Amino acid sequence: MRRQLLFGACAVALLATSTQAALVHRYSFESDASDSVGSADGVIMGNTASFSGGELILDNPDGVGSAAFNDGAVPDTGAFVDFPNHLFSQAAAADQYGAVTVELWVTMDVNRDWSALFSAGSSSALEGNSAGGNDHFPYVQIIPRTGDGGAGNDLRVTTNGVAGPEGFVDEPGDGADLTSGVQEHIVAVFNQSGGLPGTITVFRNGVQYGDVAMIAANLDLAAMATAFPVTTAGDVNVWLGRSQWPDALVDASIAEMRIYSHALTINDAIQNGNFGPNSLVPEPATCVLAALGIAVIAWRRRA
Template identity: 70%
Template sequence: MKRQLLAGTCLLALCATSASGALVHRYTFDGNANDSVGTANGVVMGNTATYAGGQIVLSNPTNTGSGAFNNNNVPASGSYVDFPNFLIRDAAAAGQAGAVSVEMWVTMNTNRDWSALFAAGISSSGIEGNSDGGNDNFPYLQIIPRTGDGGAGNDLRVTSNGVAGPESFVDAPGDSTDLQVGVQEHLIAVFDQSGGLPGTITVYRNGALYGAPAPIANNLNIAANATAFPVTTLADVNVWLGRSMWPDSLIDASIAELRIYSHALTLQDAQNNNGLGPNTVVPEPASCALAALGLVGLAWTRRR
């Protein structure tokens, strides 16, 4: 009996350790952009960001293009958050190797075509801090609340660009919706190459699967059969909240929380986290909790 309870206790402890290890960065924006799990503190760039109600408010009402702040990485008007280099690459190389998930809660104040909510990679200039675009040998990942096709299907899009390969992205089929203005929405973008290349992009919106999973962008220079660039080698010297790899507008939005995981979140994780909301205790993975409860349940059965 004691052995069974000890086994259940040990499994619960192991699960807790694994879960806390998988959440590698957490930003609750409680008056700053500090990382409450790791040490990768963000730096607010520019002069219009504020904090209110447990959110960072990236108020950029006049910034409609980022070319003005390529020099010195500081916008003349507007704000975004700059995170340490290789935030995504290092997360993807840890935990469930080859998998990384980006989770956030966001309320759009204004929707602008191609304005990026989150971006990680390097632009085509090859210079850290510049937003010159990302095609041809400069991979990136981006979360875009509204694409720019002139109103015919301006979808939320999660995209990746490979090395000399085609862009890959997830958005909803047909004429879907961008992120709603004035409504807090929950987003999870999963980049998963843990099962090998090319891997997949999977998106969850408000606890539901959004669109269909897509392959991560091909890299035509790696092999003749066109494999994908590994997220574990992503040259993400630009890691930004609210700024694009392209000369597009800064984001105009409020973000309640940003989390980076070193594993692929599932649909059940998305449903659980969506129900709990931002700035709450991060739950254990459901599969882990069930396994532990199974052992504990077995112990109590034997006790009778």
């Protein structure tokens, strides 16, 4: 039985070599926000975060907005994770140039309009501040629930560039916001490897969510620090649980977050979803060594 499981896992691994090679940051949240693949450890900000059962719990009460942390302030309640500057753009500039994928396993406790699960970029007040970012301030955000009203509230993955509308993926009118109390697997793929403006593709629980959309005009993900005439700050705000806007902090539990310097496919999303958080698809080299070991054992038994 163990051999069958190994061979099955290895068959999957042979189809997933590019995914493993492109994994540049991994956060499993066992007891901290350390990066087990790269060196971009996150820092817990605020007083209401904890770790339990292999998950980061952001226990953010209603009424505490992202702007409560502006200018270095630390409110009595509220928490988010702050990651090193330029983490997102550096991933986009590596390996498959222009492509970056954010993968999350998350359980929403309470959905609040426009709160950002993941955000990378800059607001109009630049580093450390949530002041909004219309027009010339670049960002990407994963928003569990929009504030469109009624059944129109839904999951949105959005991008903002220069002098133009946001480019985003959602399902308007379907009430497709993330489900409270249920762990969901979200894969957000930003792909400019074929040139600008590029595309956004979202996979939710192993199924494509919404339609493929264009990334916002004039947003160059791999050159985010130099692509904008108004600010050269780029992605100086890379956050989990906090928005570039003054909207509410996220109230959720996150089992794992991964950043890839590659555009994941639907097959990658399905495979990773099947293995779940805190488990990686085995490397092919590991499978080869394991197979050789089994062969040696079998030969010895016959000898």
